[in-house]
Amino acid sequence: MGDTEDGAEVEIWNYVFGYSKIAVVKCAIELGVADVIENHGSPMPLPELAAALRCEPSRLHRIMRFLVHFHVFKQEPIGQHSVGFSLTPFSRRLIKHGEKTMxxxxxxxxxxxxxxxxxxxxxxxxxxxxxxxxxxxxxxxxxxxxxxxxxxxxxxxxxxxxxxxxxxxxxxxxxxxxxxxxxxxxxxxxxxxxxxxxxxxxxxxxxxxxxxxxxxxxxxxxxxxxxxxxxxxxxxxxxxxxxxxxxxxxxxxxxxxxxxxxxxxxxxxxxxxxxxxxxxxxxxxxxxxxxxxxxxxxxxxxxxxxxxxxxxxxxxxxxxxxxxxxxxxxxxxxxxxxxxxxxxx
Missing domain, CATH: 3.40.50.150 (Vaccinia Virus protein VP39)
Known part of the structure; x- marks a missing residue:
């Protein structure tokens, strides 16, 4: 990807802020996001997730937006007017007592x-x-x-x-x-x-x-x-x-x-x-x-x-x-x- 000028522009920024991925994943682990969604058993709307985690909703929204972008979690529709967060194979490894926990x-x-x-x-x-x-x-x-x-x-x-x-x-x-x-x-x-x-x-x-x-x-x-x-x-x-x-x-x-x-x-x-x-x-x-x-x-x-x-x-x-x-x-x-x-x- 870094073989072209445009590719290098993207790649260098990934290095500049590369630490953000592990920092935000660690934050999700400490909050227990994957555990709460797993226990919920279905896609979880942001208000419910924030209440369960006792988090400020707008900050949690920004954390989850970041993690969805990197396919750590995913969003799924709930009915016609709402969406909820659910697990991916990646985030199943973030369940603290999960079979494949890392x-x-x-x-x-x-x-x-x-x-x-x-x-x-x-x-x-x-x-x-x-x-x-x-x-x-x-x-x-x-x-x-x-x-x-x-x-x-x-x-x-x-x-x-x-x-x-x-x-x-x-x-x-x-x-x-x-x-x-x-x-x-x-x-x-x-x-x-x-x-x-x-x-x-x-x-x-x-x-x-x-x-x-x-x-x-x-x-x-x-x-x-x-x-x-x-x-x-x-x-x-x-x-x-x-x-x-x-x-x-x-x-x-x-x-x-x-x-x-x-x-x-x-x-x-x-x-x-x-x-x-x-x-x-x-x-x-x-x-x-x-x-x-x-x-x-x-x-x-x-x-x-x-x-x-x-x-x-x-x-x-x-x-x-x-x-x-x-x-x-x-x-x-x-x-x-x-x-x-x-x-x-």
């Missing part, structure tokens, strides 16, 4: 703690930029900050749980054979155990171990057939038939990934063990995949929020797997941002 992810990534880091991105890119933008903005790396700030830690873990509720069903639908023959499974860096709970529910023969830092598992809920274990994946990983590494390798550089993967290799049987890796795999020449834009944005997120993290290409993942002693692997797309990689000793 509310925790939006609230995390629009929080002042994470947004502040983006202002230091250029300093990170310059030579000598030895700390992450997150650390520059907040005085400590993201893991230390989460440990010292329980509210932020909960927000982070809730966000990862909401992402897991979208990704795990996609894995099970696209390649459930990944879990064939698995009787014990460790989720390495499994947060509050949501991902593992979805897996053991779908596969009753699996016993799960949720491994994460002690302060994380200390607040993790209890699930049937899942043991929460506090530990450090750089030091040791519990033994199991298979290990799950979901959104873990993206946080670390190659050397640190190799350390993690070597510990994982030690924890699985030589004959039938495997490590199941769930990561966004960047394919630089894939211009047709609309999700590639998201993967590239995630790579910028890793540069901003972690010290050495990155989204890798399949070739780059192959390198760290080979250096860790894995003999072979296979990769499969699951029609989400992520791919599933099975790595074998």
């Amino acid at each position: 509310v925790p992810l939006i609230l995390l990534n629009s929080s002042p703690i994470l947004l502040g880091a983006w202002h230091s991105l250029s300093a990170r890119v310059l030579e000598g930029g030895n700390i992450s933008p997150f650390e520059a903005a907040n005085g400590m790396d993201m893991w230390s900050y989460a440990e010292a700030n329980p509210c932020h830690s909960k927000l982070f873990n809730d966000a990862m749980a909401s992402r897991a509720r979208l990704t795990i069903p996609a894995i099970i639908e696209a390649c459930r054979q990944v879990f064939d023959g698995v009787e014990s499974l460790v989720d390495v860096g499994g947060g509050n155990g949501t991902a593992l709970s979805l897996i053991v529910k779908a596969f009753p023969g699996i016993r799960g171990i949720n491994l994460d830092l002690p302060h994380v598992v200390a607040t993790a809920p209890t699930f049937d057939r899942i043991e929460n274990v506090g530990g450090d994946m750089f030091m040791s990983v519990p033994n199991a038939d298979a290990l799950l590494l979901m959104w873990v390798l993206q946080d670390w550089d190659d050397e640190e990934c190799i350390k993690i993967l070597k510990k994982c290799r030690e924890a699985i049987p030589e004959d039938k063990g495997k490590v199941i890796i769930v990561e966004a795999v960047v394919e630089e020449d894939d211009k047709e995949d609309e999700l590639e834009t998201v993967r590239l944005m995630l790579d910028m997120v890793m540069m901003t929020h972690t010290n050495k993290g990155r989204q890798r290409t399949l070739k780059e993942l192959s390198f760290v797997l080979q250096q860790s002693g894995f003999s072979r692997f296979n990769a499969k797309s699951i029609h989400t941002v992520e791919s599933v990689i099975e790595a074998y000793p």
Whole structure:
């Protein structure tokens, strides 16, 4: 679009005020707009919506006009003389307790703690930029900050749980054979155990171990057939038939990934063990995949929020797997941002 003068004129204004989209969506979440419309069950006129939300009608009208323009909500006729607001597939993801909610992810990534880091991105890119933008903005790396700030830690873990509720069903639908023959499974860096709970529910023969830092598992809920274990994946990983590494390798550089993967290799049987890796795999020449834009944005997120993290290409993942002693692997797309990689000793 920016290849012509007219296109550039529009595109540059989208960048100038690009933050307005996430700010207004966050406002809608905090007001509970999607929840009220969902509970209403039919297109909701502005006066009723304003009364239910206890909002000033003219300001709410401007908020809703903006969100309808960007297809977050839609307007539908009510009778001959009125219109009401209703949900779209987008706004269904704004229902706080909805099956496909992405509310925790939006609230995390629009929080002042994470947004502040983006202002230091250029300093990170310059030579000598030895700390992450997150650390520059907040005085400590993201893991230390989460440990010292329980509210932020909960927000982070809730966000990862909401992402897991979208990704795990996609894995099970696209390649459930990944879990064939698995009787014990460790989720390495499994947060509050949501991902593992979805897996053991779908596969009753699996016993799960949720491994994460002690302060994380200390607040993790209890699930049937899942043991929460506090530990450090750089030091040791519990033994199991298979290990799950979901959104873990993206946080670390190659050397640190190799350390993690070597510990994982030690924890699985030589004959039938495997490590199941769930990561966004960047394919630089894939211009047709609309999700590639998201993967590239995630790579910028890793540069901003972690010290050495990155989204890798399949070739780059192959390198760290080979250096860790894995003999072979296979990769499969699951029609989400992520791919599933099975790595074998």
